[in-house]
Amino acid sequence: xxxxxxxxxDAVASALSPGSAPRARVRRSTPSWAWLxxxxxxxxxxxxxxxxxxxxxxxxxxxxxxxxxxxNVAALGDPLVLxxxxxxxxxxxxxxxxxxxxxxxxxxxxxGLNPEGVVRRTVDAAAGVLAQFGGVMLAFVFIATIGIQGVxxxxxxxxxxxxxxxxxxxxxELPGLILPYIYFQVPLMVITFMPALAALxxxxxxxxxxxxxxxxxxxxxxxxxxxxxxxxxxxxxxxxNAFSSYATAAALASQGSQIVPLQIRAALTSETVLGRENLxxxxxxGMIVVVGIVMALYSLIQRRAxxxxx
Amino acid sequence: xxxxAPSRVTRSVIGVLVGAFFAIPLLATLLYTVRMPDGTYxxxxxxxLFDPGMAATLKPIWTGLGNxxxxxxxxxxxxxxxxxxxxxxxxxxxxKLRPAFEFAALLPISIPAIVLVxxxxxxxxxxxxxxxxxAWTLAFAYGITVLPFAxxxxxxxxxxxxxxxxxxxxxxLGAGWPTVVLKVLAPNLRQGLLAASLISVAVxxxxxxxxxxxxxxxxxxxxxxxxxxxxxLPAIFTLLALLFxxxxxxxxxxxxxxxxxxxx
Numbered sequence: 001x002x003x004x005x006x007x008x009x010d011a012v013a014s015a016l017s018p019g020s021a022p023r024a025r026v027r028r029s030t031p032s033w034a035w036l037x038x039x040x041x042x043x044x045x046x047x048x049x050x051x052x053x054x055x056x057x058x059x060x061x062x063x064x065x066x067x068x069x070x071x072n073v074a075a076l077g078d079p080l081v082l083x084x085x086x087x088x089x090x091x092x093x094x095x096x097x098x099x100x101x102x103x104x105x106x107x108x109x110x111x112g113l114n115p116e117g118v119v120r121r122t123v124d125a126a127a128g129v130l131a132q133f134g135g136v137m138l139a140f141v142f143i144a145t146i147g148i149q150g151v152x153x154x155x156x157x158x159x160x161x162x163x164x165x166x167x168x169x170x171x172x173e174l175p176g177l178i179l180p181y182i183y184f185q186v187p188l189m190v191i192t193f194m195p196a197l198a199a200l201x202x203x204x205x206x207x208x209x210x211x212x213x214x215x216x217x218x219x220x221x222x223x224x225x226x227x228x229x230x231x232x233x234x235x236x237x238x239x240x241n242a243f244s245s246y247a248t249a250a251a252l253a254s255q256g257s258q259i260v261p262l263q264i265r266a267a268l269t270s271e272t273v274l275g276r277e278n279l280x281x282x283x284x285x286g287m288i289v290v291v292g293i294v295m296a297l298y299s300l301i302q303r304r305a306x307x308x309x310x
Numbered sequence: 311x312x313x314x315a316p317s318r319v320t321r322s323v324i325g326v327l328v329g330a331f332f333a334i335p336l337l338a339t340l341l342y343t344v345r346m347p348d349g350t351y352x353x354x355x356x357x358x359l360f361d362p363g364m365a366a367t368l369k370p371i372w373t374g375l376g377n378x379x380x381x382x383x384x385x386x387x388x389x390x391x392x393x394x395x396x397x398x399x400x401x402x403x404x405x406k407l408r409p410a411f412e413f414a415a416l417l418p419i420s421i422p423a424i425v426l427v428x429x430x431x432x433x434x435x436x437x438x439x440x441x442x443x444x445a446w447t448l449a450f451a452y453g454i455t456v457l458p459f460a461x462x463x464x465x466x467x468x469x470x471x472x473x474x475x476x477x478x479x480x481x482x483l484g485a486g487w488p489t490v491v492l493k494v495l496a497p498n499l500r501q502g503l504l505a506a507s508l509i510s511v512a513v514x515x516x517x518x519x520x521x522x523x524x525x526x527x528x529x530x531x532x533x534x535x536x537x538x539x540x541x542x543l544p545a546i547f548t549l550l551a552l553l554f555x556x557x558x559x560x561x562x563x564x565x566x567x568x569x570x571x572x573x574x
Contacts, residue, residue, distance in 0.1 A: 037395065044388075047450075049421075051429065052428075053429055102328060108315075108324070109320070112321045136533060137533070137548040205314050244422030246422070287425050
């Protein structure tokens with residue numbers, strides 16, 4: 001109550017005080033045109049980012065006739081749906097861990113390369129391409145390599161008599177996602193983790209040596225503690241990356257809904273899944289909650305990690 | 311030489327092992343396209359790209375590629391004509407809005423395409439009624455997909471240039487705002503604008519999720535269609551597309567280095 005009257009009093013006072021009002025009007029007239037410049041972008045982002053996001057999260061709460069319902073969201077507790085989320089999380093966690101470890105090793109090896117050299121530049125460009133490569137084309141590459149007619153698969157069978165599909169053609173099932181996913185996780189790790197590793201100051205290593213430390217004590221006491229926030233942040237990013245990925249799985253597993261994005265596909269392309277309409281919205285809500293939490297943690301840790309990269 | 315770097319031996323072991331993991335599938339794909347069922351090797355399948363007899367099988371790919379290239383052009387136009395001017399405006403006139411703007415621009419990273427497509431479906435139902443179901447309408451969605459990448463590239467250039475001084479100098483010499491943006495600011499930001507455009511092209515050419523679930527024919531969806539008739543053609547186009555993206559990224563890398571040099 002008091003604040004409102006205070007504000008009103010201030011407004012009255014400023015309106016009454018001579019001179020201030022005209023000046024304010026003059027100053028305001030220029031920005032009023034500049035504001036208009038923000039309108040196209042703002043309208044675009046609202047229409048194609050904000051509205052779709054709200055629609056996809058919100059649609060899970062409504063039945064087809066527009067009435068409010070909990071049944072779709074309740075479907076997130078269905079054992080079948082929970083199992084799919086567990087599959088998604090499992091594959092994402094495994095490939096994020098392997099990708100992060102291998103990627104960190106690659107970054108470590110890259111410390112020895114001249115940052116302006118040809119090799120380093122080529123590795124950077126290759127990592128950039130391969131990190132973006134997680135699409136249907138990646139699925140084709142693995143079908144050509146370890147598919148039923150795949151070159152490596154045939155080679156192993158003809159030369160060593162090893163049948164990699166002795167226990168079923170797992171490439172088109174859930175385990176088949178692991179190798180392709182690692183294929184795009186490692187380059188992403190290289191891109192996100194390299195700045196942190198490159199920011200380790202050589203002076204720290206010299207200080208460590210001058211104080212009688214060894215190479216291993218440098219990594220144990222200085223390197224790893226300083227890098228661990230960045231490593232954890234990259235790990236979270238990799239997890240979210242695998243969790244959101246759709247195209248590779250869609251091209252490999254043409255039927256079945258082993259992971260959440262494929263279940264969304266099934267819900268979008270057929271009218272009813274599990275006997276429920278608008279299930280896609282509920283699944284999208286579940287996905288965005290998981291990815292949202294992971295990405296929020298990512299930016300929180302990244303901000304802390306950035307302290308060492310100044 | 312960085313004193314933290316591992317020894318040459320460790321470096322080579324890591325390089326060879328990881329390099330093999332990445333090279334083997336690509337080499338295998340190349341072999342896959344040239345090995346004939348009788349065990350001989352021939353370039354017949356590559357030559358088949360220009361064989362009139364294959365034209366019917368290849369038609370979806372050419373149509374999809376045409377659509378994807380058109381989408382790439384429109385998406386780049388969105389980046390250059392809507393995103394870039396707004397970023398200049400925000401940095402010059404509304405610096406207080408920068409954190410909010412950055413949040414909006416980077417938000418699409420956190421929203422999986424498969425989630426976005428659930429919300430885009432009803433919107434595209436409306437678009438289909440008013441603007442038709444042409445593939446080009448996907449560019450509106452793609453503009454959002456490339457937003458974080460384009461924003462980062464352009465912002466890096468903006469941070470490297472003192473735009474305020476440039477704009478004030480141009481204004482005090484009598485230039486109007488269109489002249490300031492087109493003749494003074496845009497040339498100074500060209501590295502970032504180029505990188506943003508190239509990465510947008512790469513992302514649009516590789517996009518599958520949104521196009522596939524909204525039933526639009528683009529390069530990637532066409533490859534899935536063709537794969538059902540001929541498994542070798544998608545492998546050939548995959549290798550070509552990878553090569554194209556690699557060259558594109560090398561160009562971007564050079565552009566980014568140019569920016570860094572300009573800063574120092």
